[in-house]
Each structure stands twice: as structure tokens, then as C-alpha cells.
Amino acid sequence: MIRTLTFASLAAAVGAPAAAQVVWTVAPTAADMAAAYPEKARAEGIGGGVDLICTARRNGGMTDCDVMGEEPRGYGFGAAARRLAARMQAVGVVKDAEVRFSITFAPALAKGGTYVARTPRWAALPSVADMQAAAPKTEGGPNDARVTLVCEVKAGGVLDGCAVDREEPAGQGFGPAILALAPKFKVELMSAEGMPTVGARVRVPVRFDLKPVEQAAK
Structure with a gap:
């Protein structure tokens, strides 16, 4: 029986590509955040968050940044966030426009090691055709399969x-299928919670929802 893959399962698993949010073309990496981490907070293992409002330059750079919110106070997170923001650059912003965004300092960043960005925003996903081509073509195979990859995020x-972290059911070829599509996934440079993705790891959960053609057409 011929089966088809519904794309909704992929979008639901990883989330649709980012929309109506600031898209950064230059942003701090995990190493940049580790270097900028306030020393007092680093020593005490404290994390924090900062809400900023900046003015956009003609080239999308940030200037005249003010701290609108800082938690906790007294650790230097606001000043550190302003220094990082001065090197950030966005696309699609108008000169002199106000740009509001957040930067989150997690204790894992202070250590300078690898951490998992738990809320990545997806800039690109495989197409329906990509997923259809990758799905294992086995007669009478499973109609539902789940795969999770763990990947490192590089520049851009x-x-x-x-690597395949989860494959259910195992041994049916779904893990290698998604692994082959990994180059078609791409994340934004900052996560939804305001943490850098470059230098971090991300989890890529994908669900194959395979149905007979006549059922999928309804």
C-alpha cells in the first residue's frame, strides 16, 4: 500500500520557522556570552535575564540601548547585556526604529562548556518533498515513527x-533518514528565550505521520 507523509507532523515537532520576531544576522555565540558573564554572578552560579530597548542603525546594528528590566539586580547583567547588544545586528529593521529583545544569562554559559539551547527558533526546515523522499519505503511498515537528533550549532x-538520540521504532530506517536531512535544518542565532545558539547543542524532534494515500487525501 502506498503511503504519504503529512508535513504537519514535522512542523508540530520542531515548531514552524520563526516569524514576526527580530532576526539576527550578527549575535553573540556561547563563547561570547561566557566571556561577558559578570564575574560576581559567575562566582555564585547565578543566572539572570535582561530586557533591552535599542535604536536600529542603518545597517541593522544596535545603538543607544537601555535596560528596561533586569533580574536579579546587583550582579551586572544589565551592563553585560548592553555590551553584547552593541555588537548585534538584525535584518529587516528600519533605521531609528526601536528594537526590543531579551538576553538570558544561564549558569551553564558561565562555565564555557557545551549546553543545550532548549527553545531554538527554526530558520529553515526540510520541505514536504524532502520528507517524502527520505521516508523509508517499506511495505506494511509503521504508520507512526519518531526520531530525535542532537546536533551542534555552527556559524550561521x-x-x-x-547523531540519532531517539528512534522509535528502531531499525526501520527512520533515524538515518532524518540524519541525512540534517543539513536542511537551520536555527536562528538567538533562541526564543534570548540565549545564543551558535556553540550550543539543539535537539531536533521529528515525527513521521505516514498514512495511506486515500486516507491522507481526505
Whole structure:
């Protein structure tokens, strides 16, 4: 029986590509955040968050940044966030426009090691045709399969060094299928919670929802 893959399962698993949010073309990496981490907070293992409002330059750079909110106070997160913001650059912003965004300092960043960006925003996903071509063509195979990759994020939000972390059911070829599509996934440079993705790891959960053609057409 011929089966088809519904794309909704992929979008639901990883989330649709980012929309109506600031898209950064230059943003801090995990190493940049580690270097900028306030020393007092680093020593005490404290994390924090800062809400900023900046003015956009003609080239999308940020200037005249003010701290609108800082938690907790007294650790230097606001000043550190302003220094980082001065090196950030966005696309699609108008000169002199106000740009509001957040930067989150997690204790894992202070250590300078690899951490998992838990809320990545997806800049690119495989197409329906990509998924259809990748799905294993086995007669009477499973109609539902789940795969999770763990990948490193390199410059530009490109995924690299991916490995299959979960494959259900195992041994049916779904893990290798998604692994082959890893180059088609791409993340934004900052996560939804305001943390850098470059230098971090991300989890890529994908669900194959395979149905007979006549059922999928309804």
C-alpha cells in the first residue's frame, strides 16, 4: 500500500520557522556570552535575564540601548547585556526604529562548556518533498515513527555533528533518514528565550505521520 507523509507532523515537532520576531544576522555565540558573564554572578552560579530597548542603525546594528528590566539586580547583567547588544545586528529593521529583545544569562554559559539551547527558533526546515523522499519505503511498515537528533550549532545557525538520540521504532530506517536531512535544518542565532545558539547543542524532534494515500487525501 502506498503511503504519504503529512508535513504537519514535522512542523508540530520542531515548531514552524520563526516569524514576526527580530532576526539576527550578527549575535553573540556561547563563547561570547561566557566571556561577558559578570564575574560576581559567575562566582555564585547565578543566572539572570535582561530586557533591552535599542535604536536600529542603518545597517541593522544596535545603538543607544537601555535596560528596561533586569533580574536579579546587583550582579551586572544589565551592563553585560548592553555590551553584547552593541555588537548585534538584525535584518529587516528600519533605521531609528526601536528594537526590543531579551538576553538570558544561564549558569551553564558561565562555565564555557557545551549546553543545550532548549527553545531554538527554526530558520529553515526540510520541505514536504524532502520528507517524502527520505521516508523509508517499506511495505506494511509503521504508520507512526519518531526520531530525535542532537546536533551542534555552527556559524550561521547550521547544524553539524548530528547523531540519532531517539528512534522509535528502531531499525526501520527512520533515524538515518532524518540524519541525512540534517543539513536542511537551520536555527536562528538567538533562541526564543534570548540565549545564543551558535556553540550550543539543539535537539531536533521529528515525527513521521505516514498514512495511506486515500486516507491522507481526505
